Structure formats: C-alpha cells, structure tokens
Amino acid sequence: MNINVAIDDTSHLDELRAEVRAWVNDNFPASLRTKEKQEEYYQSMPKYPTGGDWDLWKQRIVEKRWGAPGWPVELGGGGLDPVEAHAVSQEIIRAGAFNPISGMGTSMLGPTLLQFGNDEQKRTHIPRVTKGEVRWCQGYSEPGAGSDLASLRTKAEDKGDHYLVNGQKIWTSGSLYADWCFCLVRTDQTKKQEGISFLLIDMKTPGVDVRPIKIISGISPFSEVFFTDVKVPKENLVGQINKGWTIAKRLLQHERNAVNNNRRQLAGDTRPLDVIAKEYLGTDAQGRIANEEIRNRIIKHMMEFKALTLMQARMVEEAKANKGPSEATSVAKNSRARIQQEREELLIEIFGFRGLGQDGEGFTDVELDTTRAFLSNKAMTIFSGTTEIQNNIIAKRMLGLLDHQ
DSSP: OOSSOOOOOOHHHHHHHHHHHHHHHHHSOGGGOSHHHHHHHHHHTTSOOOSHHHHHHHHHHHHHTOSSTTSOGGGTSOOOOHHHHHHHHHHHHHTTOOOTTOSHIIIIIHHHHHHHSOHHHHHHHHHHHHTTOOOEEEEOOBTTBSSSGGGOOOEEEEOSSEEEEEEEEOSOTTTTTOSEEEEEEESOTTOSGGGEEEEEEETTSTTEEEEEOOOTTSOOOOEEEEEEEEEEEGGGEESSTTOHHHHHHHHHHHHHHHHHTOGGGGOSOOSOHHHHHHHHHOBOTTSSBSOHHHHHHHHHHHHHHHHHHHHHHHHHHHHHHTOOOOHHHHHHHHHHHHHHHHHHHHHHHHHGGGGOOSSSTTSOHHHHHHHHHHHHGGGGGTTTSOHHHHHHHHHHHHHTOOTTO
C-alpha cells in the first residue's frame, strides 16, 4: 500500500496521470532504472550524482517543467493547480523515476517564497531552483532551540545596508553541499516569536563555517553551521522585520507535507499487506490470512490509511485556497508517521526470522530493504517536529490559542 495517495479520480486527472507515465517511460534513461542506480540517487542526497544520464534526466525534467509542476510558468514551473501538481509528482515516482531537482528548494523554500517573497526575490531565486542550479538548506534548529524553536539565539544586527549575523545552527541537513540557507534569526532581543526574522544567506559568504556531524552509520547528512560576522544584504530579508515567525510556521507546514510524500519512507516491500501476509503466512480454508490476529491488525491499518488519504485531500484543498497554517498538517504528520511505522512493524512480524536481516545472504533484497526501512523510519516521529510538538500545535490551533500561550 502506497502512502502517497490519489486525491482525485476524475477523467481529467486520469488522463494527466496516463500522460505522465507515458512520458516517463519514453524519457527516463534506461541506465537509471536499475535498483542500484535508484539506491545511488537516494543515498547520495542531497549531493546528487552528476554526468551522463543523470544530467540528461535532469535536463528533460527541467524542460518539461515537472520538477516544480505547481509553480508559475513564468518562473520555470508547470503552472498546474495543487491537485494536478500532486498527481504529476506522484506518477513520476510510481513510474519508477524520481525528481532530479527535488530538495529543500522545491519542497520548502520555493512554496514559501512564492507566498511571502517580493517580486525581486522570486525572480532571483525561484528560476534557479526550477533549473536545479542551487541547493538550499534549512537554518532553524540550534543547540538550545530545537523543539522550542522560538528560543533561537542566532542574531542579526541592523548595520544600515546589511545585517550582521552571528550564531550557530545544528542538525542542518545538506548544509555541506548547499549553496544557500533560509535562516531564522533574532532581530529583537526583547520578544520571543515577535522578534524573529527570515533571512536568505549565501553559504559562500565569508564567516559561514560548516562542520559535519559524524554519526554511527558513517554517513554525515547533518552539520553544524557557525555564523561569524556574516554580512547579509538587506534585500535578503523575506517579509517584514520581526515577522519571520509566521513565515517559519508556513515553511514547516510545507516541510511536513514533504515528509508525508517522501518516497524513501516507502522502502521495502510496498505490495498490499494482505498479499504479503498470504504469501508468508498462508491462508485458511476460506482463503483468508491464516493468522487471525495479523488479519485483524491489517484491516485496522487499512482503515486508518483510508482516513489519512482523506486528511491529505483536505491539505491539498487548503493549499489551493492558500490558507495559513492549520492543525491539518500536524495531524497528518503524526498520523502518517504512526501508520508507516505500524506497517513496517506488521511486515517484520509477517516475515518472521526473515525480517531480522540487516545484510548478508539468506534474505531477499526486499526483505533487507524492509528491515532497514523499519529501523530508519523510527525517526519519523522525531524529525520535522516531534509527535509531542505536533500535539501541542494541534491543541493550540483547535483551541484558538496563540503560539506563546
């Protein structure tokens, strides 16, 4: 069962989906269709492979304008509405391909800048994202400001024609390879949420120091970023001074939407659970899954998944209406994390001892991928805002409370 969902089954969308599948079939290079190449792509994020067919696929997506299908045509996007754009992105993945320009630029910064940026900022930054020319990273979390993000201390002082930024960010995914950073800074020391501004910072600016954080896997997707007397032009302020918290919340909504549609969290055996269970556990005399407990849990899981699809449909409609932050994204983020983890727990139980392999012979590639997904996706309840923080957001939105209450 795929967590990405079809929002609309109208004939128009059916035709669009068929068009995308046919186009991908004709244009996605054969050399990139192997499991090894797909894994190379996802393992290399955010430093994507280049050269040869990697560049060819990127060129074709850019020319088709399907790297950012819902963005304005004049800025390099596809000009589709949110439902159509979702369908295009979904079908590219279903067809076995990937978006070669995907990243924080397409999923987070771009949608936010389209809503809050001025015309010059849009003309400067959006086309470079749609062409895959730049990589962005997120300067949010700090050593003392993770879940309580509004406690951030990185400050930006007004120096007339520029801001002078000093401070530190941590767990900054992709910063080692990023060209730019969208960054939350404190511009008023006397207020909390109301003293935060949203800046765009060129990572090549003198005073920016990126230090990788080593983790147990040996791969280092995270870094610390230090800002020491970094000069940022005034034109890189998005929105108004001290009004960055509203922008930050909207961007987090886009981030959580991206989490809800992240293909890497669909690794492993993606067939329907009932099909897998019948293969591994067998059937009873009535053709049902032999294990009654597993059968009942799969039914419950399928019902909850259906409820999630309806919630995602609501989120698409909210995006179409360009509404501000609501509780829907947080509800969906929590629900998706739990449902995805429950699916993988079910798979491990269904596989039995074959779900205990991390590497080596005796296991199929799908079984190994499923086990790795089971381990990796435990982080889904932590990143992009922990489950507890999402619960706080849901409560405040539904009760009409302000962020500081």
